[in-house]
Amino acid sequence: MSFEKSKFHHPRLAVNDLGLTYRDYEGSLSTLCAGCGHDAISSAVVQACYELSIEPHKVAKMSGIGCSSKSPTYFLNKAHGFNSVHGRMPSVATGANLANRDLTYIGMSGDGDSASIGMGQFAHVVRRQLDMLYMVANNGVYGLTKGQLAATSDKGAKNKAGEQSLFTDIDLCVMALQLGATFVARSFSGDKKQLVPLIKAALSHQGFAFIDIVSPCVTFNNQPTSTRSYDYVHEHVTTAAIADYVPVKKEITSEVADGESEDICLHDGSLMRIHKLDKKYQTTDAMQAIVDIERHKKQGEILTGLFYLEPTCSHFHEMNNTNDTPLNKLNQDALCPGSRVLTGINNSFR
Amino acid sequence: MTNSINYNSSCTAINDFVVRFANTNGTGSASANNMFAKSILRMGIPVSAKNIFPSNIQGMPTWYEVRINENNFLARRGGQSELVVAMNAQSIKEDITSVKSGGFLLYDSSKQLIQEYIRNDIEYLGIPISAICQKEYTDPRQRQLFKNVIYVGALAAFLNIEFEVLKSLVADQFKGKEKLITPNIYALELGYQYANHHFSCPLSIKVERRDLIKNRIMVDGNTATGLGAVYGGATVVGWYPITPSTSVIEKFASYCDRLRIDPASGKKNYALVQAEDELAAIGIAIGAGWNGARAFTATSGPGISLMSEFLGLAYFAEIPMVLVNVQRAGPSTGMPTRTQQSDVLACAYASHGDTKQILLFPESPCECFEFAALAFDLADQLQTPVIIMSDLDLGMNDHLTDEFMWDDKKEYNLGKVLSAKQLDDIERYGRYLDSDNDGICYRTLPGTHPDKGSFFTRGTSRDEYAVYTEKSEDYVKNMKRLEKKFATASNIVPKPEINQTKPLAKTGLIFFGTSSHAINEAQSQLQEQGLTVDTLRVKAFPFHQSIEQFIEKHNNVFIIEQNRDAQMKSLLSNELSIDPNKLLSIANCDGLPLTSHYIVDGILSQLSEQLSSKQAG
Numbered sequence: 001m002s003f004e005k006s007k008f009h010h011p012r013l014a015v016n017d018l019g020l021t022y023r024d025y026e027g028s029l030s031t032l033c034a035g036c037g038h039d040a041i042s043s044a045v046v047q048a049c050y051e052l053s054i055e056p057h058k059v060a061k062m063s064g065i066g067c068s069s070k071s072p073t074y075f076l077n078k079a080h081g082f083n084s085v086h087g088r089m090p091s092v093a094t095g096a097n098l099a100n101r102d103l104t105y106i107g108m109s110g111d112g113d114s115a116s117i118g119m120g121q122f123a124h125v126v127r128r129q130l131d132m133l134y135m136v137a138n139n140g141v142y143g144l145t146k147g148q149l150a151a152t153s154d155k156g157a158k159n160k161a162g163e164q165s166l167f168t169d170i171d172l173c174v175m176a177l178q179l180g181a182t183f184v185a186r187s188f189s190g191d192k193k194q195l196v197p198l199i200k201a202a203l204s205h206q207g208f209a210f211i212d213i214v215s216p217c218v219t220f221n222n223q224p225t226s227t228r229s230y231d232y233v234h235e236h237v238t239t240a241a242i243a244d245y246v247p248v249k250k251e252i253t254s255e256v257a258d259g260e261s262e263d264i265c266l267h268d269g270s271l272m273r274i275h276k277l278d279k280k281y282q283t284t285d286a287m288q289a290i291v292d293i294e295r296h297k298k299q300g301e302i303l304t305g306l307f308y309l310e311p312t313c314s315h316f317h318e319m320n321n322t323n324d325t326p327l328n329k330l331n332q333d334a335l336c337p338g339s340r341v342l343t344g345i346n347n348s349f350r
Numbered sequence: 351m352t353n354s355i356n357y358n359s360s361c362t363a364i365n366d367f368v369v370r371f372a373n374t375n376g377t378g379s380a381s382a383n384n385m386f387a388k389s390i391l392r393m394g395i396p397v398s399a400k401n402i403f404p405s406n407i408q409g410m411p412t413w414y415e416v417r418i419n420e421n422n423f424l425a426r427r428g429g430q431s432e433l434v435v436a437m438n439a440q441s442i443k444e445d446i447t448s449v450k451s452g453g454f455l456l457y458d459s460s461k462q463l464i465q466e467y468i469r470n471d472i473e474y475l476g477i478p479i480s481a482i483c484q485k486e487y488t489d490p491r492q493r494q495l496f497k498n499v500i501y502v503g504a505l506a507a508f509l510n511i512e513f514e515v516l517k518s519l520v521a522d523q524f525k526g527k528e529k530l531i532t533p534n535i536y537a538l539e540l541g542y543q544y545a546n547h548h549f550s551c552p553l554s555i556k557v558e559r560r561d562l563i564k565n566r567i568m569v570d571g572n573t574a575t576g577l578g579a580v581y582g583g584a585t586v587v588g589w590y591p592i593t594p595s596t597s598v599i600e601k602f603a604s605y606c607d608r609l610r611i612d613p614a615s616g617k618k619n620y621a622l623v624q625a626e627d628e629l630a631a632i633g634i635a636i637g638a639g640w641n642g643a644r645a646f647t648a649t650s651g652p653g654i655s656l657m658s659e660f661l662g663l664a665y666f667a668e669i670p671m672v673l674v675n676v677q678r679a680g681p682s683t684g685m686p687t688r689t690q691q692s693d694v695l696a697c698a699y700a701s702h703g704d705t706k707q708i709l710l711f712p713e714s715p716c717e718c719f720e721f722a723a724l725a726f727d728l729a730d731q732l733q734t735p736v737i738i739m740s741d742l743d744l745g746m747n748d749h750l751t752d753e754f755m756w757d758d759k760k761e762y763n764l765g766k767v768l769s770a771k772q773l774d775d776i777e778r779y780g781r782y783l784d785s786d787n788d789g790i791c792y793r794t795l796p797g798t799h800p801d802k803g804s805f806f807t808r809g810t811s812r813d814e815y816a817v818y819t820e821k822s823e824d825y826v827k828n829m830k831r832l833e834k835k836f837a838t839a840s841n842i843v844p845k846p847e848i849n850q851t852k853p854l855a856k857t858g859l860i861f862f863g864t865s866s867h868a869i870n871e872a873q874s875q876l877q878e879q880g881l882t883v884d885t886l887r888v889k890a891f892p893f894h895q896s897i898e899q900f901i902e903k904h905n906n907v908f909i910i911e912q913n914r915d916a917q918m919k920s921l922l923s924n925e926l927s928i929d930p931n932k933l934l935s936i937a938n939c940d941g942l943p944l945t946s947h948y949i950v951d952g953i954l955s956q957l958s959e960q961l962s963s964k965q966a967g
């Protein structure tokens with residue numbers, strides 16, 4: 001079930017550049033388990049979109065199947081959403097994006113959805129450089145089917161039922177890096193300070209942006225032995241770099257002051273500010289990022305933050321040379337060659 | 351001078367015979383054979399051409415069968431041919447047997463025929479084609495390619511084809527590559543002269559100019575489907591290669607390249623993605639359809655299986671999209687290069703749960719064009735997938751067909767889509783509210799209105815306002831509405847084509863798609879046997895009520911189709927309130943286009959069985 005939230009607005013709620021309040025970005029009341037990491041991701045999306053002053057109805061929310069894929073109901077009520085089929089969100093998002101390049105596409109998937117049944121589609125949407133934000137809520141289990149181990153579970157980790165993961169885990173960030181994604185990050189649903197700026201940066205990125213978000217499943221995978229539990233993540237997380245988005249006209253005050261900062265200029269003159277928690281960390285070297293991720297994993301640590309960013313990349317429509325006018329807005333005159341042309345075509349078959 | 355043996359019983363025919371070409375895959379024979387078929391067309395005589403080819407790129411035997419018939423009997427005739435052009439040493443034994451008694455074998459006499467294969471009831475037209483090429487050309491590629499052109503030249507002499515017609519075809523074929531015209535005409539001359547000098551030409555089978563083509567054109571169904579999709583306004587395509595559907599996409603792409611470039615910017619007014627598999631291909635079409643673009647994909651049997659889950663989602667979530675199914679025989683390691691109509695049930699009921707899909711059954715390239723364009727209107731009107739059920743014979747072979755027509759005054763029917771203004775006028779929008787009582791609800795597109803009309807698209811777990819629910823009443827109500835929508839569809843999709851005598855005949859024939867090609871000939875053969883039949887061609891599913899009436903009004907109704915299990919017969923029995931015992935089946939599943947003989951033999955033997963069992967009883 002989903003429930004309508006009260007529409008009452010406090011008269012003095014803060015508004016963003018569009019005159020919209022935070023509440024204008026909310027979704028329906030969540031029906032996920034209390035404490036589910038996915039809900040924290042939803043609220044991070046709400047905050048990021050509010051702060052970026054994105055028009056909510058100009059967003060399309062795409063998802064597959066799973067608890068995580070239900071989440072788009074719980075943010076941006078004013079946006080259309082599509083809860084498609086298990087593991088196939090990437091293709092549906094591709095079609096939607098080809099039809100209308102003017103919307104912002106937010107994809108929400110799970111580790112089962114992306115790293116197992118939808119692995120092929122995940123790999124290929126990265127290759128296609130679709131202009132979208134692709135998030136995986138990674139809990140190491142299949143929440144919706146009651147806790148089976150997911151392929152992202154660390155080898156040796158156990159789920160609540162005591163089942164042990166026997167095989168090598170799949171790291172979707174490493175895959176995305178290898179396949180040429182131009183924005184790759186990992187975060188933790190419990191760390192809003194890190195997650196919100198990453199989502200904002202990813203939404204501002206023109207191209208394929210991937211964020212793997214460790215998101216504990218309180219019902220099936222939050223026991224101390226799980227490497228996807230709140231406790232484990234809190235204790236073993238290390239951050240490389242996080243990014244923030246600085247619009248052309250505004251200077252932001254950063255919450256994360258430690259480490260070094262570096263500004264990267266985007267297409268439109270706005271800035272991506274990278275805060276490096278590890279001074280030596282480079283966000284421009286995909287191969288090094290893979291090495292760093294694997295090195296931390298060997299030490300039992302989860303490396304989070306922005307791993308890689310290619311600020312000026314081309315996305316599908318640029319490579320395809322698609323008309324700037326969205327294809328779904330073209331009228332019959334632009335689409336139909338008409339009877340005169342047909343006469344010529346007929347003559348070629350005589 | 352002549353070195354052919356003359357028989358009193360030579361086949362004699364004007365504008366009514368079959369020429370069969372036996373070639374090797376990948377030797378460039380296709381374009382020469384096509385030129386031959388087109389020369390008959392340009393002589394004003396009805397002609398059909400069928401490729402019979404293996405699932406292989408190079409080295410295997412292929413056949414090309416050209417039927418010339420001024421009565422417009424253009425289905426595969428079956429049986430032996432009056433003239434066989436035997437260019438493949440590998441299949442020569444079989445090719446010699448495929449000549450009709452009194453017929454002719456054109457072969458490359460550079461090497462002697464194996465004595466034991468020789469029949470003495472046919473005539474041998476030996477031309478030393480390889481030797482001529484050896485002498486004339488030095489480049490090995492030319493030696494191979496011009497072999498084909500030489501036999502076409504010889505055929506012109508044998509069959510009385512006007513040489514000027516061939517010359518005009520060469521000129522058309524090499525427009526833009528003029529350098530190639532002279533050598534091709536020269537090769538044609540080599541064959542033409544050789545035949546004229548060594549044999550008495552023309553033979554007793556020959557063509558005579560007629561004016562029977564009128565406005566018809568000769569083209570394959572896949573080209574027509576691809577072009578129809580351009581005219582129908584398709585902009586987004588996801589696809590994965592599979593024979594025999596691939597050329598639908600290739601043609602769509604090449605027409606778009608010419609006709610869909612924005613003149614101001616030079617940018618594309620379409621987007622085509624070769625997806626990672628068929629699941630993604632249809633997912634792309636569904637995503638685009640959801641977002642208000644006209645989108646399609648094309649596939650064949652195995653691809654249909656993979657698309658099945660998504661077809662279910664699109665049915666329940668009510669997403670418009672078009673799927674072209676160019677049907678073929680069997681699985682991937684079946685006979686993927688042979689034709690069939692064997693996905694009828696798999697498509698009509700595609701997917702899990704209670705699903706029914708809209709099917710269109712084009713019979714000709716002209717109808718492929720018309721139905722492809724129409725399918726986008728239907729999908730938008732009905733907010734559901736529309737499947738075009740073509741087949742390999744229709745899709746990949748050239749057919750004589752009515753020219754393509756387009757009415758410039760006709761506007762796309764985009765169905766019930768609400769604008770921002772319309773949304774403003776509505777108190778509360780409900781995506782699945784049946785306000786018009788036809789089962790079709792109003793949809794909204796993402797990005798339309800800042801506060802109204804957004805909803806979360808799901809399968810069935812929602813109420814009329816698209817709010818999540820798993821209540822049984824809501825589920826049932828929705829399913830009943832979808833049923834109503836399907837009933838509405840039966841009056842919107844193309845109606846059947848019915849031909850009835852007055853008074854009505856006792857026996858009726860029902861058929862669809864390419865099975866209709868053999869009907870005119872079968873009817874005339876049945877007439878010769880004293881049997882008059884009425885006919886009904888099904889053009890779409892859901893079935894129009896007139897089909898039920900047709901069955902009611904006839905004593906026996908034969909359902910003619912190209913599969914083993916009589917799938918259309920099952921579908922009719924399942925969907926209509928009729929006496930299933932009235933339905934008799936003519937089903938052919940050998941992978942080759944249906945012949946009139948198969949139909950006639952089947953009808954006559956079943957009727958006489960019926961008669962004798964009645965008498966016995």
Ligand SMILES: Cc1ncc(C[n+]2csc(CCOP(=O)(O)OP(=O)(O)O)c2C)c(N)n1
Pocket residue numbers: 065066067068069086109110111112113114137139141142143144145150
């Ligand atoms: C084709 C298909 N197979 C299986 C299922 C059943 N199923 C639903 S959700 C799910 C796993 C979801 O796991 P994940 O993507 O990790 O999401 P989570 O619930 O953990 O957020 C499965 C197997 C399905 N819906 N469709």
Ligand code: SF4
Pocket residue numbers: 032033035036037038067068139143144216217218219220
């Ligand atoms: S089962 Fe797990 S993933 Fe699903 S809602 Fe509950 S906590 Fe979240």
Ligand SMILES: [Mg+2]
Pocket residue numbers: 066110111112137138139140141142143150
């Ligand atoms: Mg999961």
